[in-house]
Amino acid sequence: QKEVEQNSGPLSVPEGAIASLNCTYSDRGSQSFFWYRQYSGKSPELIMSIYSNGDKEDGRFTAQLNKASQYVSLLIRDSQPSDSATYLCAVNPPSGTYKYIFGTGTRLKVLA
Amino acid sequence: GAGVSQSPSNKVTEKGKDVELRCDPISGHTALYWYRQSLGQGLEFLIYFQGNSAPDKSGLPSDRFSAERTGGSVSTLTIQRTQQEDSAVYLCASSPGLGDNNEQFFGPGTRLTVL
Numbered sequence: 001q002k003e004v005e006q007n008s009g010p011l012s013v014p015e016g017a018i019a020s021l022n023c024t025y026s027d028r029g030s031q032s033f034f035w036y037r038q039y040s041g042k043s044p045e046l047i048m049s050i051y052s053n054g055d056k057e058d059g060r061f062t063a064q065l066n067k068a069s070q071y072v073s074l075l076i077r078d079s080q081p082s083d084s085a086t087y088l089c090a091v092n093p094p095s096g097t098y099k100y101i102f103g104t105g106t107r108l109k110v111l112a
Numbered sequence: 113g114a115g116v117s118q119s120p121s122n123k124v125t126e127k128g129k130d131v132e133l134r135c136d137p138i139s140g141h142t143a144l145y146w147y148r149q150s151l152g153q154g155l156e157f158l159i160y161f162q163g164n165s166a167p168d169k170s171g172l173p174s175d176r177f178s179a180e181r182t183g184g185s186v187s188t189l190t191i192q193r194t195q196q197e198d199s200a201v202y203l204c205a206s207s208p209g210l211g212d213n214n215e216q217f218f219g220p221g222t223r224l225t226v227l
Contacts, residue, residue, distance in 0.1 A: 034216075043201075043203055043218040043219060043220050043221045044155070044218050045218070046218075049215050088154070090216075098160060098168070099145070099157045099168060100145075101157075102147075102157075103154060
């Protein structure tokens with residue numbers, strides 16, 4: 001089992017819809033979770049971080065964390081064609097190891 | 113500086129040559145990370161630094177890879193006797209420190225092509 005799993009996609013949604021991206025992780029003691037957006041040919045750009053169970057909202061983005069079920073998700077409201085990119089989930093395992101574990105990413109396509 | 117910078121942006125080299133990649137982190141960030149991303153693949157952790165020390169070198173693929181950081185700032189990743197499988201984008205990231213809640217910010221990367 002991979003440490004951080006994401007559906008590779010592509011996930012296609014119409015413009016204006018809600019895009020839902022999911023990520024599961026294997027290390028139950030993980031404490032910190034991050035979502036990055038990566039446009040083709042570019043480097044990852046941090047969108048959001050989340051550390052506590054529940055929802056965290058930032059503009060059109062909402063991150064959701066459920067540590068009991070070991071998943072973290074990212075919702076993008078009012079999706080725009082400019083949101084088309086690969087979304088990477090990163091997990092910081094328990095304290096003492098500082099390397100992030102990245103998923104392989106979900107490719108999102110927002111159709112105009 | 114405003115963000116993480118890396119140089120060169122592109123590097124084409126011949127198999128067997130040595131290459132040196134440079135990363136300049138965000139000013140004041142004490143932690144620095146190197147990753148590798150092959151075409152269509154996820155990010156592969158290589159090494160991280162806290163200050164000038166590298167507590168975790170576990171991700172370096174072979175002894176041809178080495179990295180150093182001096183003055184707690186700029187870092188260089190050196191690949192000796194490059195092989196074609198070393199072709200990838202090498203990404204550097206920095207964070208204010210280590211610890212659970214430290215967000216990593218990435219540089220633009222260096223695209224390495226080994227012919």
